[in-house]
Amino acid sequence: MKKGKVGIWIFEILMLGIALIWLYPYIWLVLSSFKPQNEIYTTVIPSSLTLEHYEFIFSSAEKMERPFLRALGNSMFISVVVTFSVIVTSAFVGYAISKIKFRGGRFLNHFTIFQMLFPGFMFILPLYIVIKNLGMYNSLAGLIVPSLFGAWGAFMFAQSLRALPDAYIESARIEGASEWKIIMKIMFPLVRSTASIVGLFTFIGIWDNFLWPLIVIQDYDKMPLSVLLASFNHEYASYIGPLLAGSVIQTIPMVLLFLIFRKYFLKGISVSLK
Amino acid sequence: MKKLLVVLVILLTISFTFGTINFWTAPNPQQEEFWKGMVEEWNANNPDAQIKWKVIPATGSSEEAILTAIASGEGPDLCTNIFSGFAAQLIEAGVLVPWNDFDGYEELLEKRGMVEAIKGWEFGGNSYVIPIYSNPMLVWWRSDILKEAGFDNPPRTYSEVLALGEKVAIPKERYAYAFIKGKNWWDRWYDFITHYYAAGDGAPYFDVQNNKCLFNKVEGSSGDAIGYEVANxxxxxxxxxxxxxxxxxxxxxxGAVVGQINGPWDMPTAASVFPDVYPEHIVFSTPPVPDSYPADKPIKTFADTKGMVLFNFAKDKDKIWEFVKWVYSDPEHDKKWLELTNLPPVRDDLTTNELFASIFENNTGLKAYAEYVPYAVPPALTTFTTEIQDLMTQYLIEPLSLQKETAKDAVDRTVNEINKELF
Amino acid sequence: MKFFNRKREEVSNLNYSLGKLHRKQASKGWLLISPYIVHQGIFFGIPLGWLIYLMFVKWNYLSPAKFYGLKNFVNLFTDDTFWLVLGNTFNMMAYFIPISMIGAILLALALNKLKYFRTVVALSFLVANVSSGVGYSIVFQKILAENGPINKILYNLFGITIPWFKEPQLAILSIALMISWKFIGYYGLILLAGIGAVPKNLYEAAKLDGATKRTQFFKITLPLINPALVMVLVMQITLTFGIFTEPYMITGGGPMKRTYTFMMFIYDNAFRTFTRTGPGYAATISVITAAISFSCIFLVRKIIERKVDLT
Incomplete structure (x- = not known):
């Protein structure tokens, strides 16, 4: 019995060690971004910590027409607008699909599933042509508008709304509540976790998107962080410190969001299994 | 809520475009500084011809960015950083305007001293590109490590480089000579073609008329084809x-490598990031040559040269021409350019004009580069530059550096693949 | 509030028939979904149309498109690069799928067994999944550099260094490892959910029959988490066909074009060499790539998928 207990602890510690190894790229990144330039590759524990790379990214790079602060703002703006919109619109569409009995709902139910079958890369090129023709090329709108609605979000909402008994809605309707009220006051609070899941994954997807803004955005002051960082990597590869500082800045919002909403992240994974 | 969104979207869709002339310049910090100042000065004095200046938004290569922009109908009116082969491609696509039709063109050539230089840039009797700078590529050596190893002068020949290697190379820690520049197609200018020009006294590596490779044919000083010499x-x-x-x-x-091919654009970066190494511990030399290369003969190198083009969708072409004339007719502008970017401007009085003398005095590196301008040979003027050099990467540089093929096989295979692709 | 009261009166009206309610429902439904339909019409329907159109034309964005018949397809199937990229993709799968699948299964089993550090370990693995594509490409490029920390450790321990991104097979493996690092946590959690759904009494019964842990795993766990396994497999395949950021940032498709992916192939033809090949060719590649990806998924499902009854 005792031996078994020791075994369990060895196993627990071992897994903790492996988890730490898994975090190594993050640890290296964060630590290196605070190291003096000439110590990044040479030392494990730096002789001193410095903020110079962060200062460089936010001041010098700014002067070099690589506006990191602006890009951070762009990324925030794009991700927040899209996330917000996807949550709201998906809730409405999901509600219509699952709770209103009409032909359009059934049709849309099949349609969202049909849409999700197509891999995203198929549409990059034709979508670019559409955006170009709409005059949204090289504008933040080109990054935002195509993502304002999402089939996946609608599908997720429809799934979880279906699980709620219709009685709630029926009684509310008889009470005379408007559809808007039913959705906002009754349905929405009950599927808050779905909203969090949809929001979290949408935010991460948009924040991390690289190929689409690479194609659509041309001006440095409209670029999201991912593309600006890549262009910085291309032109200033020898400025390793600032490059790593930029990577930290680009990674942190996603990690923070993940840690805050980790519960929903896990839920999202198990929901998607159904 | 929805209304708010709609308003947001509408606001976003309105793109704010001020200014009439779209001018793009190279994504390089020093050049950016130069153009920023120039454009500001011009805009202050020419309210009727405002320039909207932008750095080429290159995440990959400049060419890629310019092409994407043209495809989207959002290309520049005036653009720098154009190499000759890319200019040829743009001319082929019919999107460039020749400069020689403008009033005062000849005059500008005289004024800047580029009557001779422009000849290498002409296509079908027209001149579509105004050359801005021409860089020789030189090898940078760590003088401190050379001294330690008993070398007073940088190695001149292949044997000398190998002899240096014997002294200084430490497995996995220090290498003698970084021949390979990188994985991109343009890196072939700076490694294979640079060494090819050195070994072959500037002999051509590609027959532009017939779209055929020459580097396995033209004989070098050893009697073998120059391509084989370099590959060996x-x-x-x-x-x-x-x-x-x-x-x-x-x-x-x-200090992980002792010698490496660099361009003058590396000087400002080196000085700012590694002030304890540059310029004190760096000496410059031409690329190494085969042992059979005559000892008293000057060595040629590759000229990285870029120019400025005008696109035919530009609206105010005459105003743009005024701007170009203003920039290039004043030697003070070239002086400022030289100071900021360290890239030798294309003018025949570079080493003789008093105006530039003070800059060279204070910058030994720049002086070395300026001295080699006459020995620098520009790349082959082919519209297939990207294709050729991608294939060089794939079949020549990579197999050799991975030791997967012998020098001769790699050269022959590359030639085959290029000739097949261009058929 | 007033509005609300008026409505209430309306509802209490006895003449309010069920049919009317349904009709009203339907119109409300249409109202709710119409913005979505319009949006998808523009950003899904029209692009789909373009895609089909482009497959049969030659175009360079600048001059008018020319009808090209099936030549785009003929060109594609006789293009050496296409076959190279196809080979690269399967090569990538041969590393990525086993590595990340075995890693994910082991992780799921370990997490299932962990008592005290379960959350910490799970989060450590999952946080890799939210690393940004550009950021983590830069980090791995530096970590795996010739003088990077990993090679330093290897050199000190074994006296060797590994040219991670410079040798063709190694470069493919390196990218597969990077992506595995990012996704093992995610896949592991999916499998864990599958394991959690397996009824415990099955194991107890097996134990009574004297089955070893090994037999339990192969005879009970593995067959019963089949849906989760298939789902992970499908995700892995879809992911492999869509790889872009990592090779674009790190290898540029090399060495010897062996990390060149379908996405890069599409991107280059659409935007880099369009004066010669153009969007028509790129659209054809997109569609064929999607078709290949579908066939792979279809095949995997056909071979591996089993109906599982957990009750």
Missing amino acids: FIEELFDKDYDAISMIDNALYL
């Missing part, structure tokens, strides 16, 4: 572990 050198470097396939970032400055 690469093979030997890797065979003896004097060069590594994945050189670390900033290897030269960290």
